[in-house]
Amino acid sequence: MNTKNIILKNKDLESLFFTGLKVITITTILLFTYSCSNEDDCAYGILNECPELGLNIGDACDASGQGVLNGTVTEDCECIEAFPVIRTCPGFIQNGDFEIVTGNPNATVDEDIDLATSWKPLWQSGSLADLFNAATTNFGSSSFAAPTPSSGVFAGMWIENSTSSSATYREGMFNELTAPINANTGNYTLTFDYANMSESIASNAIKIGVYGVYHPISGTLPATPTGINTPTNLDLFGSTNTVFLGEVTITSSTTNAWTTATFIIDTSTLIIPATGINHIMITNSHIPFPDYGKMYVGLDNFCLIN
Numbered sequence: 001m002n003t004k005n006i007i008l009k010n011k012d013l014e015s016l017f018f019t020g021l022k023v024i025t026i027t028t029i030l031l032f033t034y035s036c037s038n039e040d041d042c043a044y045g046i047l048n049e050c051p052e053l054g055l056n057i058g059d060a061c062d063a064s065g066q067g068v069l070n071g072t073v074t075e076d077c078e079c080i081e082a083f084p085v086i087r088t089c090p091g092f093i094q095n096g097d098f099e100i101v102t103g104n105p106n107a108t109v110d111e112d113i114d115l116a117t118s119w120k121p122l123w124q125s126g127s128l129a130d131l132f133n134a135a136t137t138n139f140g141s142s143s144f145a146a147p148t149p150s151s152g153v154f155a156g157m158w159i160e161n162s163t164s165s166s167a168t169y170r171e172g173m174f175n176e177l178t179a180p181i182n183a184n185t186g187n188y189t190l191t192f193d194y195a196n197m198s199e200s201i202a203s204n205a206i207k208i209g210v211y212g213v214y215h216p217i218s219g220t221l222p223a224t225p226t227g228i229n230t231p232t233n234l235d236l237f238g239s240t241n242t243v244f245l246g247e248v249t250i251t252s253s254t255t256n257a258w259t260t261a262t263f264i265i266d267t268s269t270l271i272i273p274a275t276g277i278n279h280i281m282i283t284n285s286h287i288p289f290p291d292y293g294k295m296y297v298g299l300d301n302f303c304l305i306n
Contacts, residue, residue, distance in 0.1 A: 050077035080185060089303040092177045092188070093280060094118035096302035098131065098153040105131040105153060109140045113155055113173045122172040122236065122281060123224045129157035129173040129282070129299075139197065139296075145256045147195035147298040154300040156197060159206045159250070161288035162228060169294060170228045172283030175302070176217060180276035181267065188265040188306045190245070195298040196254040204293035207247045209233060209285035212265075212277030214241045233286040241273050247285040250295060258300070265304075280304065 049056045050073055061079035063071025071079045090096050100117040113129040114120050121128045132139065133153045136146065147154065158169035181188065190210065215221075215237055222236050234242050248261040282299070 053077060053079065074186075080182075086178065087305055089305060090178075091303055091305040092179060092181065093175050093302045093304045094178055096175075096192075096304075097151075097300060098155055101131070101153060105133050106136055106138075109138055113157075116153065116155070118176050119155075120174045120176075121221060122174050122283060123222050124220070125224050127169075127171045127224070129155050129171050131155055132298075141198075141296070143201050144197045144296055145199060147193075147197060147256050147258055147300070149258070151193070151258065151300050154298055156296060156298045157283075158294065159208055159284045159297050160228065160294045161206050161284055162292050162294075163288055164228070164292070168228075170225060170284065172281060174213075175280045175282075177278050177280065177304075180214075180278045181212065181265075181272070182276040183267050183270075183272035185267050186306055188267065188304055189262065190265060190302075190304045191260055191262045192302040193258040193260050193298075193300045194248065194250060194254075195256045195258050196250060196295055197256055197298045198296040199254070199256050202252050203295045204291045205249055205251045205289055206293040206295045206297075207249050207285035207287065207289065208261075208297065208299075209247045209281075209283055209287075210245045210263075211281040211283075212243045212245050212270075212272065213237045213279040213281050214273040214275045214277055215279050217278070228284075229286070233281070233283060237281075241275075242281075243270050243272055243277065244286070245270070245280075247287070250297060252293075256298070258298075260301075 048054055053061065053073060055061055055073050057073050057075055059073045061071045061073050063079045074080050086092060095116055095118045098116045098119070101115050102117060103115040105112060105115060110130040111126070111128040112131045115131050131153065134150045139146070139156065155173060157171040157173070160169040194208065211233055225231060234244065236242070245265050246263045
C-alpha cells in the first residue's frame with residue numbers, strides 16, 4: 001500500500017514537472033513572438049524608443065490632436081506635423097542627378113530642363129535651364145567646354161548678376177521635393193556640383209541663388225519676367241511663399257572641373273513659408289556683385305538631406 005502511494009506521488013510530481021515545463025516553454029514563445037522583432041520595431045508597445053508616446057522614431061503620429069496621423073516622431077521623441085525623416089540621398093530633391101529623362105537632351109540645344117523628371121521651368125515660357133549628357137557636343141557656343149570628368153546627364157544655365165534692367169540672361173530651374181520642409185524642423189544640408197563651362201571667356205565672379213518655394217504642385221507657373229530683376233526672385237512666387245536659402249559664389253578662376261558646393265539650411269532661423277516649402281528654385285542670386293558678371297555653369301548631383 002505504501003509502495004503504491006509512493007509510486008503515485010512520483011507520477012504526480014513527474015506530471016506536475018512536465019506541465020510546468022510546458023507552461024514555461026509556451027510563455028517564452030509568446031514573449032518572443034510579441035516582443036521586439038528588431039531594434040527598430042517593437043510590437044504591442046512592450047518596448048518603444050519613445051515610451052511617452054508609445055511609438056518609435058519615424059512612426060506616424062497625431063500632431064494636431066485630432067485623431068489624424070499627420071506627423072512623424074522625430075529623434076527627440078516629438079510628434080512634428082509633416083516632418084519627414086530622410087537622412088540619405090536622393091533625399092528631398094527628386095532626380096538630383098538628372099539621370100531620369102523623358103526625351104533626348106541633344107534633340108534641342110537649350111531650354112529643355114523639363115525633359116528631366118521632377119524638374120521644370122520657373123515661369124510660363126522661355127529661359128529654362130538646359131539639359132545635356134555625355135554625348136553632347138553642341139552646348140550652344142564654341143566657347144563652352146563640357147564639365148570634367150564626364151558625369152552622365154547634367155544641367156547648364158547662364159548665371160548673370162547685374163542691377164541693370166537691360167541685362168540679357170535670366171535662367172533657372174525648379175524641383176518638386178519628395179516632401180515639404182517646415183519651419184523649426186532642424187538643419188538640412190544641401191550639396192551640388194558646379195563647373196564653369198565658359199572658362200575661356202573670362203568673367204567677374206557670379207553667384208548662384210538657391211530658394212525654397214511653396215507652390216501648389218498643379219498650380220500655374222508665374223508669368224514670364226520682364227527683366228532680370230522684375231520681379232525679383234523673392235517676389236516671383238510671392239514674398240510670403242519664398243525664402244532665400246543661400247548662394248554659392250563662382251569666381252573667374254573657376255575651371256570646368258566639377259566642384260562641390262555645400263551649405264546648411266537652418267529652419268529655426270529662416271522665415272519658412274507657413275505652408276512649408278515644397279520646391280527648390282535654382283537661378284541667379286537676387287543680391288548681385290557690384291561688378292557685372294556672366295557665366296555659363298554646369299550643375300549636377302543635387303542632394304538635400306536632414
